[in-house]
Each structure stands twice: as structure tokens, then as C-alpha cells.
Amino acid sequence: MSEISEVDPLITETADRLFSQICDHESVQNAEVTGEATEIWKAFAETGFPWISISEEFGGSGGTLLDALEVLRLVGYHAAPIPAAETGILGGWLLSSSGQQLPEGVVTVLPSGSENLLVARTGDRLTLTGRGLRVPWARTAEIIVVPVEVDDQTFVASVQPGDCQITPMTNMAGEPRDTVDFNEVEAFAAPVPSDVNLRSFRFRGALSRTALMAGAIEKMSQLTVSYTNDRVQFGRPVAKFQAVQQHLVWGAQDAALARMAAESAAREANRGSGAFEIAAAKLIANQAAARATKACHQAHGAMGMTQEYPLHHLSRRLWSWRKEYGGDAEWSEWLGRIAISQGADGLYPLITGGSGVLR
Amino acid sequence: MSDLTEEQIRSALDSILERRNADTRLTTMGAGSDDLEAGRRYLANTVTDGWHVPTWPAQHGGRNASASQNALIGSVLREFIVPDLYPFAIGLGMVGPALLTHGNDSQQEEWLKAIASGTSIWCQMFSEPEAGSDLANVALQAKLDGDEWVIEGQKTWTSRAMWADWAICLARTDPAQPKHKGLTMFAMPMSIPGVEVRPLMQMNRDAHFSEVFVEEARLNDQWRIGDVGEGWRVAMTVLAHERAGGGSRGGGDGSTRGAHIPSWIKDLQALPTEQTAIWDDAVMGLYSHDAVSRWTTQRAADEARSSGSPGPAGSGAKLRTVKSYKGRAYLANQSSGAYGMLEDGHGYIELMTAPSMSIRGGTDEIQRNILGERVLGLPGEPRLDRDVPWKESRRGLI
Numbered sequence: 112m113s114e115i116s117e118v119d120p121l122i123t124e125t126a127d128r129l130f131s132q133i134c135d136h137e138s139v140q141n142a143e144v145t146g147e148a149t150e151i152w153k154a155f156a157e158t159g160f161p162w163i164s165i166s167e168e169f170g171g172s173g174g175t176l177l178d179a180l181e182v183l184r185l186v187g188y189h190a191a192p193i194p195a196a197e198t199g200i201l202g203g204w205l206l207s208s209s210g211q212q213l214p215e216g217v218v219t220v221l222p223s224g225s226e227n228l229l230v231a232r233t234g235d236r237l238t239l240t241g242r243g244l245r246v247p248w249a250r251t252a253e254i255i256v257v258p259v260e261v262d263d264q265t266f267v268a269s270v271q272p273g274d275c276q277i278t279p280m281t282n283m284a285g286e287p288r289d290t291v292d293f294n295e296v297e298a299f300a301a302p303v304p305s306d307v308n309l310r311s312f313r314f315r316g317a318l319s320r321t322a323l324m325a326g327a328i329e330k331m332s333q334l335t336v337s338y339t340n341d342r343v344q345f346g347r348p349v350a351k352f353q354a355v356q357q358h359l360v361w362g363a364q365d366a367a368l369a370r371m372a373a374e375s376a377a378r379e380a381n382r383g384s385g386a387f388e389i390a391a392a393k394l395i396a397n398q399a400a401a402r403a404t405k406a407c408h409q410a411h412g413a414m415g416m417t418q419e420y421p422l423h424h425l426s427r428r429l430w431s432w433r434k435e436y437g438g439d440a441e442w443s444e445w446l447g448r449i450a451i452s453q454g455a456d457g458l459y460p461l462i463t464g465g466s467g468v469l470r
Numbered sequence: 471m472s473d474l475t476e477e478q479i480r481s482a483l484d485s486i487l488e489r490r491n492a493d494t495r496l497t498t499m500g501a502g503s504d505d506l507e508a509g510r511r512y513l514a515n516t517v518t519d520g521w522h523v524p525t526w527p528a529q530h531g532g533r534n535a536s537a538s539q540n541a542l543i544g545s546v547l548r549e550f551i552v553p554d555l556y557p558f559a560i561g562l563g564m565v566g567p568a569l570l571t572h573g574n575d576s577q578q579e580e581w582l583k584a585i586a587s588g589t590s591i592w593c594q595m596f597s598e599p600e601a602g603s604d605l606a607n608v609a610l611q612a613k614l615d616g617d618e619w620v621i622e623g624q625k626t627w628t629s630r631a632m633w634a635d636w637a638i639c640l641a642r643t644d645p646a647q648p649k650h651k652g653l654t655m656f657a658m659p660m661s662i663p664g665v666e667v668r669p670l671m672q673m674n675r676d677a678h679f680s681e682v683f684v685e686e687a688r689l690n691d692q693w694r695i696g697d698v699g700e701g702w703r704v705a706m707t708v709l710a711h712e713r714a715g716g717g718s719r720g721g722g723d724g725s726t727r728g729a730h731i732p733s734w735i736k737d738l739q740a741l742p743t744e745q746t747a748i749w750d751d752a753v754m755g756l757y758s759h760d761a762v763s764r765w766t767t768q769r770a771a772d773e774a775r776s777s778g779s780p781g782p783a784g785s786g787a788k789l790r791t792v793k794s795y796k797g798r799a800y801l802a803n804q805s806s807g808a809y810g811m812l813e814d815g816h817g818y819i820e821l822m823t824a825p826s827m828s829i830r831g832g833t834d835e836i837q838r839n840i841l842g843e844r845v846l847g848l849p850g851e852p853r854l855d856r857d858v859p860w861k862e863s864r865r866g867l868i
């Protein structure tokens with residue numbers, strides 16, 4: 112398809128402007144109480160942003176994965192409380208890959224695939240029994256997408272939420288991560304091409320989180336620089352103290368690092384590969400998030416601990432995303448196995464060449 | 471009172487308290503719980519023989535214990551169930567000891583026993599919007615009017631204000647003096663007219679700290695603690711006790727002696743994480759840090775009690791205790807896998823509380839400044855406002 116490897120600047124500009132207008136502190140806070148952000152979602156959906164990179168043939172908006180990830184970066188930057196990744200590059204991708212039409216509203220997807228499910232197949236119908244854990248926004252979804260493996264073939268099932276029992280749960284950021292119980296639920300399912308499978312789904316999930324996290328760390332760093340320049344103690348802005356400057360530098364470094372890693376993963380993924388870059392980017396984002404949240408909270412003093420100040424909208428999301436689609440251990444192990452399998456002489460080429468070397 | 475043996479202490483405590491076992495979990499300081507009654511019952515139970523604050527004079531709720539006897543009682547007490555004393559911590563750990571140093575006889579008489587027995591709760595009204603790390607910048611004003619002080623101003627981040635009967639309140643009595651010199655300390659009843667408490671919501675949805683607005687509240691001069699203009703000295707005593715761990719009893723989770731796996735490690739072991747060599751390493755690193763942290767805190771606390779004026783050791787203790795707490799919170803969350811992303815995941819409250827630990831009671835940076843200047847004798851920070859009248863320096867000319 113496309114060899115375009117640059118983000119369309121218009122996307123960045125429009126999405127940033129949109130979120131600046133609709134995602135204020137109050138609406139983000141309010142979404143935690145009600146469990147949804149209907150207004151934000153409506154405005155977001157009107158632009159077609161949720162469906163970028165999904166072919167128009169299946170109800171998508173077209174465009175590249177790179178553009179879709181740029182939108183996710185801005186979702187993270189503005190702490191927008193909406194299922195953007197689930198509806199688009201995760202759930203939407205699975206549906207369209209299996210030739211299914213996307214619905215108009217929110218789509219979600221079982222993040223761990225079929226590992227907790229018993230699945231039986233009869234033709235194009237699957238019967239699912241079991242429990243899906245930490246399913247983003249299941250309570251407001253029109254379709255719950257379930258990727259499963261049956262008889263060595265990956266299928267994408269479209270489950271009607273009404274057929275399941277949904278127990279509301281929330282992540283640390285107050286975003287819905289519901290428990291979904293399937294009790295002999297019947298659903299339509301279609302097979303996908305072999306490059307779409309539970310493994311590639313896991314990587315794509317991680318990729319979505321690296322974009323969100325890069326955005327959130329960047330915003331957190333900016334917020335901290337600006338707060339510490341305004342906050343005066345001992346007759347000067349606290350940003351003048353070297354101890355505080357160290358925190359600011361950590362925040363800024365981690366923002367740059369996470370964004371660089373996320374962008375290189377996005378570029379490789381856009382070319383159709385990128386496993387190594389995605390794994391590395393998720394691990395980098397996880398670690399950067401841990402360091403940067405510490406540094407930014409510390410530089411804010413008590414103000415950062417209050418609900419009325421927006422730092423926690425970012426830090427709590429980062430703590431949650433850090434655990435989604437692979438924590439530190441999972442990706443460290445994966446990267447370690449790959450590195451060892453390349454042998455000593457293969458290490459440097461792996462670092463410089465990334466997935467290109469593994470192909 | 472002559473010193474008791476470990477056995478005597480244990481059997482005395484056995485008659486009034488319940489033993490801990492390996493499964494007893496300690497709660498996180500002031501997170502989640504609004505239970506005042508458990509602490510009240512415990513203090514009412516232990517006050518008769520002065521078990522909780524052994525070094526205090528017997529007539530004020532203690533038992534005149536020596537430092538070594540106190541340490542022994544502390545370690546035996548760890549074998550018993552002690553409820554979350556967070557609501558009472560300011561009185562027991564900070565105000566009480568400061569009153570023993572700076573309070574007069576009638577103040578000690580009036581307040582200490584009530585603190586030790588859990589009948590009165592205190593809060594600490596030090597911080598203000600413009601006075602966080604720069605505490606000496608407080609602006610809340612106290613003006614003498616006859617034999618009463620008229621108080622006017624605002625405090626913030628006042629933990630426990632909504633429960634408190636009394637506040638220890640740092641006020642500016644002479645704006646013409648340089649900032650450290652024009653301060654005076656008061657005890658303020660929270661129920662007098664003119665005092666309004668507005669709870670602030672924290673990011674973990676706790677509302678355990680508040681803004682306190684004071685408008686023309688009138689304080690009797692007999693509630694002044696220490697001399698007029700001596701407020702900074704009293705504040706330093708209070709803070710030193712806070713840092714020395716006065717606010718809570720010791721660091722760590724109160725493990726008893728001998729081979730014994732602390733409950734926090736057992737909790738970690740129960741989590742779904744694979745216990746690899748890397749995990750072992752992290753756990754043991756924390757375990758040893760914890761032990762050192764407990765000894766450091768104990769040493770700082772003993773030093774504080776025996777000298778009556780705690781020194782910079784408390785800053786070292788606070789840095790260590792905080793690092794222990796945060797380390798455990800992060801490791802627990804890490805070990806809980808994807809489940810730990812949920813609001814009811816293991817260690818959620820600890821994780822949400824962790825960032826505040828290195829802020830409350832004086833930030834890590836401020837503790838290190840204290841250690842650098844007072845222990846290592848490093849050159850002090852430039853303090854351009856030291857000799858400038860506060861009413862001029864506060865305008866930020868520097």
C-alpha cells in the first residue's frame with residue numbers, strides 16, 4: 112500500500128485543536144464519575160478520527176496507521192477519556208481484517224484474546240463461554256470484538272454486549288475496564304489472514320499504548336515546567352533550584368525518549384513489521400512513565416496530589432497503560448530472548464537494524 | 471517506675487490487647503479509612519499504664535520510661551494489634567512532644583492526657599498557599615487585642631482538620647521582623663467562631679486534607695505555645711518530631727525478631743508474578759533497606775527523646791522511611807501484573823499515596839538541604855531574605 116512515512120500535519124493540527132476545545136479538566140474529571148464522555152466522543156467521532164487507517168470499504172476513514180497513532184498520541188496528551196484505540200486500530204482493525212463492517216459507535220476488544228474462553232465453532236458461528244477481564248468501555252460498546260484461535264485458525268467474533276453480563280470496573284485513571292462474562296454466547300465470526308493473529312494483536316495493542324503514553328508523558332513534562340516556573344518559594348520560582356531542575360530534566364528526557372521510541376515503532380509498523388521496535392518502545396514507555404511520574408509529582412509538591420490540579424489525569428493513566436498489553440517483565444523477556452538468539456555478533460546489528468534484521 | 475522485663479511487658483499487654491499473627495495487615499497511613507473509633511478504643515485501653523507514649527510523664531498519660539525501656543516496650547508492642555492511629559498522629563507524635571519542651575504546666579495539664587487517651591484529635595496548621603517548603607513565609611496573622619489574639623488568614627493541606635478538636639497553628643505576629651522572627655505558635659480550638667474547614671479532594675479521592683479559612687477568630691493568650699516571636703523554634707521542634715517518625719511508630723511493618731517473613735513479602739508472594747531471580751533481588755533489596763530504615767528511625771527517635779530536641783537525624787530517617795514505603799508500593803504494583811491496573815487492584819491505595827510521602831512533612835529536597843547544611847556543613851543556600859522585614863521580603867523583591 113502506501114510508502115508514506117510522515118504524519119499528515121493537518122491531522123496533528125486538527126486533532127490537537129479539537130481536544131484542546133473539548134477535553135477540559137472538568138469533562139475529564141466528570142467522565143470518571145459517569146464512566147463515559149459522550150460529548151467528547153461525539154465530537155471526536157464526527158471528525159472520523161476514530162477510524163483512520165481502516166479502509167472505507169468497511170466503514171473506516173482511510174489514511175495510514177501512522178496518522179492513526181498520531182491521533183492516539185494526542186488522545187494521551189489531552190488525557191481524553193475515550194476508547195479511541197479500541198474502536199480504531201485494535202477493534203476496527205480486527206473487524207475489517209475479517210471482512211466485517213464497523214458499526215457507527217464504540218467498539219471494544221477483549222485485550223487478552225481468548226485465553227480465558229472456551230470456544231466452540233459451527234460454521235460462521237462461535238459459542239463463547241468464560242470471562243473477559245479489563246475490557247475497556249465494554250459497558251458503552253456496540254460490539255465487543257473477540258479474537259480467538261480455533262483449529263489453528265484465527266477468527267474475529269463480533270459479540271453483542273447485550274448477550275453478555277458486564278460488570279463495571281475501572282482502571283487507576285477511572286476509565287472503564289469492565290469484566291465481561293460470556294455464558295454460551297453465540298456470535299458471528301470470520302477468519303482473518305494469517306498475519307493477523309493473537310500475537311500480532313498483542314503487538315498492536317502495545318503499539319497503541321506507546322502512542323498514548325508518549326503523549327501523556329510529554330504533556331506531564333510541559334505541565335511541570337510551567338508549574339515550577341510559576342510557583343514561587345523562598346522568593347524565586349522553584350524551577351530555579353537545581354534539585355527541581357533535575358526533576359524537570361528527567362521529565363523532559365523521558366518525554367523525548369518515549370516519543371522517539373513510539374514514532375520509530377509506528378514507522379516500522381506502518382511498513383508492516385516492527386515487532387522489535389514495538390516491544391522496545393513499550394518497554395521504554397513503561398520505564399519512562401515510572402520515572403517521569405515520580406519526577407513530575409515530586410516537582411509539584413502537594414498541588415500535584417489534588418484532584419483539582421490536572422497532573423493526576425496523566426500520571427494515573429500512565430500507571431494503568433504501563434500494565435496494559437504487556438508490563439515490563441513481558442517485553443523485557445521477549446526482547447531478551449530475541450537478543451540472545453542473535454548471538455553476540457548479532458547484537459549490534461539488531462540494535463541498529465531492528466526488525467529489519469529479524470526478517 | 472522501675473524497668474520491666476520483656477516478659478512483664480508482654481504479659482501486661484496481653485491483658486489489654488490482642489496479639490498480631492502473621493496474617494495481620496497494617497493499614498496505610500490515613501488512606502481509605504475514616505475509622506476513629508478503633509484508635510480511640512486502643513488509646514483509652516493503653517493510657518492507664520502509659521503504654522503508647524511511655525516516655526511521657528505518668529500524670530500526662532505516659533509512664534516516665536527511660537529511652538531503653540521505651541524501645542523495649544515499642545518492640546513488644548509490635549507483637550500486638552495496634553489500629554491505624556493516623557487520626558491521632560499529630561497529637562501523639564508531634565504536638566505532645568513539642569508541648570513537653572515548649573508548653574507550660576497548665577498547657578501540659580490541659581492537653582497531654584487528652585491526647586494520650588484519644589479524647590482529643592489535633593491537626594497541624596502550618597502550610598499556606600504561599601508557604602510550603604518556605605514555611606517561614608506564613609502570612610496568617612495574629613494581632614493582640616487586650617488579652618486575646620485575633621486570627622485572620624488561610625491555611626492549606628491541613629490533614630485531619632475535619633476531625634480535629636485542636637490545631638497547632640503557626641501565625642505571623644510581627645510583620646516588621648524578618649520572616650523567621652515574627653512568628654508565634656498557638657493552639658486553636660477548631661470549633662470557635664471564624665474557623666471554616668473546606669475539605670480538598672485528593673487524586674486518590676480521599677478528602678483527608680483541607681483548606682482552613684480563619685476570619686476574626688479570637689484566641690485566648692493562654693493558648694499561645696512558647697513566647698511571642700518564638701514560633702519558628704516551636705515549629706522546628708514539631709517538624710523534627712514529625713521527621714523522626716513521631717507521627718507513626720517506627721518504620722517497616724513491625725516485624726518481630728527472629729526468622730520471620732514480613733507480611734508485605736507474604737502479600738507479594740501471593741501475587742501472580744513469577745518469582746524470578748530479579749524479583750528476589752528487588753524484594754531482598756527492599757527488605758534490607760527496610761531494616762536499616764527501621765534502625766535509623768529508631769535511633770533518631772531515641773535521640774530525640776533523650777535530648778528532648780530532635781536533630782537532623784530525623785531528616786535522614788524520613789528519607790529512608792519514605793524510600794521504603796515507595797519501594798514497596800511500586801514493587802507490589804509491579805508484581806500484581808495486569809490486575810494491578812484496576813482501582814481495586816492490589817496496592818492501589820499505596821501507589822496513589824506514594825508520591826505524597828516524599829512531599830508531606832517536608833519534601834525530600836528540603837530534608838537533603840537540612841542534611842547537607844547541618845550534618846555535612848556544606849555552604850547554606852543563599853538566604854537573601856534573612857535580615858529583611860517580612861512585609862518587604864514577601865513582596866518578592868529577591
Ligand SMILES: Cc1cc2nc3c(=O)[nH]c(=O)nc-3n(C[C@H](O)[C@H](O)[C@H](O)COP(=O)(O)OP(=O)(O)OC[C@H]3O[C@@H](n4cnc5c(N)ncnc54)[C@H](O)[C@@H]3O)c2cc1C
Pocket residue numbers: 342344345349352353354355409410411412413414416593594595596597601602603604626627628629630679826829830831832833834835836839851
Ligand atoms: C498528603 C499531604 C498531607 C499534608 N498534610 C499537611 C498538614 O497536615 N499540615 C500542614 O501544615 N501541611 C501539610 N502538608 C503540606 C506539606 O507540608 C507541603 O506540601 C510541603 O511542605 C511542600 O510544600 P509545597 O507542597 O508547597 O511544595 P513547594 O514548596 O511548592 O515545592 C515544590 C517543589 O520545589 C522543591 N523545592 C522547594 N524549595 C526548594 C529548595 N529550597 N531547594 C530544593 N528544592 C526545593 C520541593 O522539594 C518540591 O519538589 C501535606 C501535604 C501532603 C501532600
